[in-house]
Amino acid sequence: MLFEQKFVAPAPREKAWDFLMDVATLAQCLPGVEKVETIDDTNYTGIQKVKIGPFSFAFNWKVTLTEMDHDRYTASLVAQGTDNRVASSVRARMSMSLVETSPQETEVRLTSDVSFMGKLGQLGSGLIRRKSEEMMNQFAANMGQRLK
Numbered sequence: 001m002l003f004e005q006k007f008v009a010p011a012p013r014e015k016a017w018d019f020l021m022d023v024a025t026l027a028q029c030l031p032g033v034e035k036v037e038t039i040d041d042t043n044y045t046g047i048q049k050v051k052i053g054p055f056s057f058a059f060n061w062k063v064t065l066t067e068m069d070h071d072r073y074t075a076s077l078v079a080q081g082t083d084n085r086v087a088s089s090v091r092a093r094m095s096m097s098l099v100e101t102s103p104q105e106t107e108v109r110l111t112s113d114v115s116f117m118g119k120l121g122q123l124g125s126g127l128i129r130r131k132s133e134e135m136m137n138q139f140a141a142n143m144g145q146r147l148k
Contacts, residue, residue, distance in 0.1 A: 001125060003132055007140035009042075009140050011147040013098050016106040017073055019147060022095065029068040029142035031135045042066075052131045053123060057083045059090065073098035088118035091142070110136075 020026055027036040028072045036046040037044040040066040059081030067076040072107050074097045082089040090112040099107040115121075116128065 005136045006107055006109045010144050011106060011148060012103060013073055013100040013106045013135050016098055029139050030062045031138045053127050055119060056088060057088060059083050078132050086119050088120035
């Protein structure tokens with residue numbers, strides 16, 4: 001499933017970049033994240049709880065930053081999350097770019113190609129899209145509060 005999302009961060013592009021490249025700080029803005037551990041400069045693990053419709057998931061995530069181009073303000077990652085308790089998993093490839101819209105605002109553009117397997121994969125795409133949009137809106141709001 002392909003997701004394209006964008007929002008405006010209330011900060012200059014350099015400040016938004018620094019914020020988004022600090023995984024521990026960024027994770028505090030993601031809904032449901034309970035734990036993040038740094039493995040090395042590009043690999044992380046974490047736990048995130050998400051409720052979608054009648055189902056609750058507790059995903060154990062492995063995330064790898066595959067590209068970080070500070071000069072172009074672009075980054076990419078691959079992520080895999082599993083919840084063995086409810087036999088579900090998620091695989092995602094995400095890319096991000098930052099576009100300066102004014103000296104104090106930056107548009108964050110995200111593109112994600114996500115596969116859902118198991119019980120999660122059986123949920124309707126409309127339900128998953130609504131939850132994704134809700135989570136992204138909450139992340140953007142949380143990031144905006146932290147950047148102010």
